[in-house]
Amino acid sequence: MSHPGGLAHDEPWPYLWTMNFGPQHPATHTTLRLVLKLDGERVVDAMPDIGFLHSGFEKLGEHLDYNQYVTVTDRMNYVSPMANNVAWHLAVEKLLGIETPPRCQSIRVIVAELARISDHLLCLGAMGLDTGAFTHFIYAFNPREQISDIFEALCGARFTNSYTRVGGLMYDASPNAIEMIRDFLKQLPKTLSDMERLMNRNRIFVDRMKGVGVLSKAEAINRGCSGPIARASGVTRDLRKNEPYLNYRDFDFNVCCAEGGDCYARYLVRLAEIRESLKIIHQAVENLPAGPVNVVGTGPFFGEKTFFANQSRSENTDLSPSASRVILPDKKAVFSTIEGLISHFELVMANRGFRTPCEEIYCATEAPNGELGFYIVGDGGPRAYRARCRPPSFVHFALFPHLIRGHTIGDVVAVLGSLNIIAAELDR
Amino acid sequence: MAVTDVTGRGEAGPATIVELPEGVAVTKLDELVSWCRKNSLWPMPFATACCGIELMATGASRHDLARFGAEVFRFSPRQCDLMIVAGRVVMKMLPVLQRIWQQMPEPKWCISMGACASTGGVFDTYSVVQGIDRFLPVDVYTPGCPPRPEQLIQSIIDLQEKIQREGTLFCREFDAPSRQQPPMALRERGRGIRD
Amino acid sequence: MMDSRVIQQLQTAFPNLTASEFRGQTRVVAPVESIHEVLETLKEKFAFDLLVDITCVDYLYYPDAEDRFGLVYLLANAETGRRITVRCFVNDTDPTVPSVVGLWKGANWLEREVWDMFGVRFDGHPDLRRILLPEEFTAHPLRKDYPLQGRGERHNFPVITRAEG
Ligand code: SF4
Numbered sequence: 001m002s003h004p005g006g007l008a009h010d011e012p013w014p015y016l017w018t019m020n021f022g023p024q025h026p027a028t029h030t031t032l033r034l035v036l037k038l039d040g041e042r043v044v045d046a047m048p049d050i051g052f053l054h055s056g057f058e059k060l061g062e063h064l065d066y067n068q069y070v071t072v073t074d075r076m077n078y079v080s081p082m083a084n085n086v087a088w089h090l091a092v093e094k095l096l097g098i099e100t101p102p103r104c105q106s107i108r109v110i111v112a113e114l115a116r117i118s119d120h121l122l123c124l125g126a127m128g129l130d131t132g133a134f135t136h137f138i139y140a141f142n143p144r145e146q147i148s149d150i151f152e153a154l155c156g157a158r159f160t161n162s163y164t165r166v167g168g169l170m171y172d173a174s175p176n177a178i179e180m181i182r183d184f185l186k187q188l189p190k191t192l193s194d195m196e197r198l199m200n201r202n203r204i205f206v207d208r209m210k211g212v213g214v215l216s217k218a219e220a221i222n223r224g225c226s227g228p229i230a231r232a233s234g235v236t237r238d239l240r241k242n243e244p245y246l247n248y249r250d251f252d253f254n255v256c257c258a259e260g261g262d263c264y265a266r267y268l269v270r271l272a273e274i275r276e277s278l279k280i281i282h283q284a285v286e287n288l289p290a291g292p293v294n295v296v297g298t299g300p301f302f303g304e305k306t307f308f309a310n311q312s313r314s315e316n317t318d319l320s321p322s323a324s325r326v327i328l329p330d331k332k333a334v335f336s337t338i339e340g341l342i343s344h345f346e347l348v349m350a351n352r353g354f355r356t357p358c359e360e361i362y363c364a365t366e367a368p369n370g371e372l373g374f375y376i377v378g379d380g381g382p383r384a385y386r387a388r389c390r391p392p393s394f395v396h397f398a399l400f401p402h403l404i405r406g407h408t409i410g411d412v413v414a415v416l417g418s419l420n421i422i423a424a425e426l427d428r
Numbered sequence: 429m430a431v432t433d434v435t436g437r438g439e440a441g442p443a444t445i446v447e448l449p450e451g452v453a454v455t456k457l458d459e460l461v462s463w464c465r466k467n468s469l470w471p472m473p474f475a476t477a478c479c480g481i482e483l484m485a486t487g488a489s490r491h492d493l494a495r496f497g498a499e500v501f502r503f504s505p506r507q508c509d510l511m512i513v514a515g516r517v518v519m520k521m522l523p524v525l526q527r528i529w530q531q532m533p534e535p536k537w538c539i540s541m542g543a544c545a546s547t548g549g550v551f552d553t554y555s556v557v558q559g560i561d562r563f564l565p566v567d568v569y570t571p572g573c574p575p576r577p578e579q580l581i582q583s584i585i586d587l588q589e590k591i592q593r594e595g596t597l598f599c600r601e602f603d604a605p606s607r608q609q610p611p612m613a614l615r616e617r618g619r620g621i622r623d
Numbered sequence: 624m625m626d627s628r629v630i631q632q633l634q635t636a637f638p639n640l641t642a643s644e645f646r647g648q649t650r651v652v653a654p655v656e657s658i659h660e661v662l663e664t665l666k667e668k669f670a671f672d673l674l675v676d677i678t679c680v681d682y683l684y685y686p687d688a689e690d691r692f693g694l695v696y697l698l699a700n701a702e703t704g705r706r707i708t709v710r711c712f713v714n715d716t717d718p719t720v721p722s723v724v725g726l727w728k729g730a731n732w733l734e735r736e737v738w739d740m741f742g743v744r745f746d747g748h749p750d751l752r753r754i755l756l757p758e759e760f761t762a763h764p765l766r767k768d769y770p771l772q773g774r775g776e777r778h779n780f781p782v783i784t785r786a787e788g
Contacts, residue, residue: 024503024524024528031477031521050754050755051518051520051753051755051756052520052521052524053477053515053516053518054518054555054755055477055518055551055553055556056551056553056554056555056556056764058740058765059553059554059764059765059771060550060551060553072550074478078477078478094646097646122481137488138488141485141488141489142489142490144485145485145488145490148485158576159478159481159482159574160478160573160574219728221672221673222672222727222728222729223727223728224673224675224733225729230701235701237702237704239704242703243704243706358686359645360650360680361645361646361648362648362675362697362706362708373675373697375695375697377680377685379685385680385685386680386681388676388680388695390697394732394733394736395732395733397732423477424477424478427755518777519757519776519777520756520757523780526780530783552771553771553772553773554764554769554771554772554774554777555764555773555776556777557777557778557780558777562778562782563780563781564783565783565784602785603785603786607784
């Protein structure tokens with residue numbers, strides 16, 4: 001058979017097709033754009049074009065104070081907002097040198113793990129959807145709704161939670177919410193095994209996933225991968241184990257790794273991580289410490305040299321504030337006592353707020369998608385001088401051309417689905 | 429066929445009442461067309477950000493948009509007549525949005541879902557368009573950040589009502605001068621440059 | 624203590640390196656001329672094989688700041704999780720630093736982002752284009768002298784009315 005144009009079979013193709021993929025395409029989930037160079041159906045090269053959702057998160061971080069900015073972090077990885085809330089305030093607390101009480105830490109672990117489950121569920125569901133299994137998506141969405149209900153019981157918002165505060169939480173977890181979490185823990189394994197039975201040995205699904213988009217361990221490290229994507233390639237790094245934050249040290253769980261490095265391995269790692277998260281939540285809920293959720297008393301922060309927001313640097317002599325200088329007072333106190341009202345205004349008014357050290361800090365957490373870190377520069381004032389977010393999706397999307405080269409155009413959606421790119425986190 | 433005096437003035441007027449056979453109803457063609465249109469909206473989910481996830485939740489198992497006849501999400505603008513803009517639209521995305529809007533066949537409607545699509549929301553920054561209605565006609569605004577699925581369903585019901593109320597066969601309602609112009613704020617300031 | 628050994632060895636190799644520590648995080652500041660070498664040594668000799676992030680801070684309005692842009696390289700070890708922060712400072716009128724794409728491929732997009740947001744040029748970068756903002760954008764928005772609401776770029780679009788639809 002000869003090619004049109006009278007070319008012999010082994011002569012190189014004189015041209016390549018260029019195909020635009022996105023930014024409005026169902027399989028790009030949101031707003032990614034790829035320009036693919038095709039040789040027939042084979043992808044020769046791919047050029048990602050991003051920024052279709054760049055909304056200036058980091059600039060905004062320089063204009064909102066440490067408590068306000070949490071609302072913006074919600075919208076960063078909008079599939080698991082709680083994980084971002086926790087990451088942001090951990091970083092702020094590290095800058096201030098605050099240690100939150102055990103109950104707060106446990107609740108944060110619970111919500112972060114719930115967020116991980118809901119993120120992985122969406123990712124798995126969408127992987128199924130992209131490869132043609134709509135039922136899988138519907139299966140995955142039901143538990144997500146349950147998680148939304150739990151979050152609603154915790155903080156009143158089902159989706160954009162803004163649950164954490166500097167040095168604590170917006171509200172304590174109510175017994176009702178804890179009961180809901182227990183229910184959820186009972187029900188999810190059944191859904192999970194349904195999902196597993198539907199997909200794990202499904203010929204079509206496995207054929208489309210296995211051996212596609214292979215990432216070797218060395219490449220994964222060289223390209224800065226983290227989270228499930230790195231672990232699917234055999235990197236054992238998990239920040240919850242490697243540098244335990246919150247009280248992850250107290251829980252018994254495994255780090256899920258795979259060797260394959262292909263889309264199927266990433267699928268399996270995510271699936272396994274959901275089960276590990278269930279284990280963590282179970283332990284945390286059953287051993288939930290009593291006590292306050294917000295910081296009380298003094299921590300190392302209060303003894304250090306820090307600066308008043310509205311004073312020049314030379315006046316930083318008298319420093320013996322109480323914890324109320326950092327924690328937003330209880331709403332009840334604000335509405336019913338004058339002290340509460342005053343301390344509330346002291347914190348929220350412009351030019352007030354607490355003081356931060358003139359220092360820089362990087363603090364990372366293991367978000368569902370990988371290492372989510374914040375690099376915060378404090379300049380003494382109530383707002384961050386620079387609030388850099390280290391987004392896992394950004395680093396992972398850069399992998400895409402490497403993963404897709406040589407595969408067919410049908411694999412584009414499989415690889416995209418397995419990377420779980422969240423556009424708002426990608427572009428910020 | 430019976431002829432009756434409907435004027436009540438004792439004159440045998442030209443008016444007649446026709447007794448219809450069972451199963452036949454009479455209506456205006458406009459209303460019939462609107463009724464058809466409103467019950468088979470095909471949404472084009474222009475989901476850019478967080479609101480898009482709630483849009484997915486609206487279409488997924490619990491909230492099930494299919495109950496209101498608008499579940500056939502189509503990702504090709506050529507097949508749709510309702511654009512749901514869910515999420516913030518930024519500088520780089522706006523030309524894409526406009527292009528997609530222009531590709532949709534008439535009659536078409538637009539729901540601006542969420543604070544960001546309607547006003548820019550929390551993102552009053554250099555790159556976010558402060559409300560898509562500055563550059564596109566919008567029929568229904570859904571408040572919320574993000575709107576709950578119930579709210580989105582409500583705005584679809586509202587849109588259906590609107591279509592029933594004012595829809596015409598040849599879409600004359602879109603020709604009204606008030607609908608030809610960009611919103612007030614833009615008209616007063618020329619191109620809508622606010623700052 | 625591991626870190627102090629690293630610092631000592633680094634400082635013998637690069638005498639004008641300053642090191643500091645804050646809340647358990649080790650940070651070194653290297654002059655821009657030797658930044659590439661320092662990073663290379665850290666990667667090859669001290670097994671900081673994972674480039675976590677490259678970012679930049681504009682110190683224009685920072686109290687007591689001397690230099691304008693501070694580049695930040697966050698490195699880690701993939702096995703142990705040991706971390707180190709490397710920094711260097713550059714100044715206005717075409718700030719330039721050497722690119723590290725040769726060391727870590729993951730640096731490619733990170734450097735493009737810094738260029739896009741701050742206008743710091745990376746020497747030797749294979750493809751230094753804007754990444755998040757449109758190509759025709761002229762400013763570098765994360766610089767401190769750029770206003771939060773921009774300079775009207777976000778409104779510079781044609782309006783589509785019903786009739787044109
Ligand atoms: S309105 Fe709120 S939820 Fe919707 S896109 Fe904007 S920030 Fe996200």
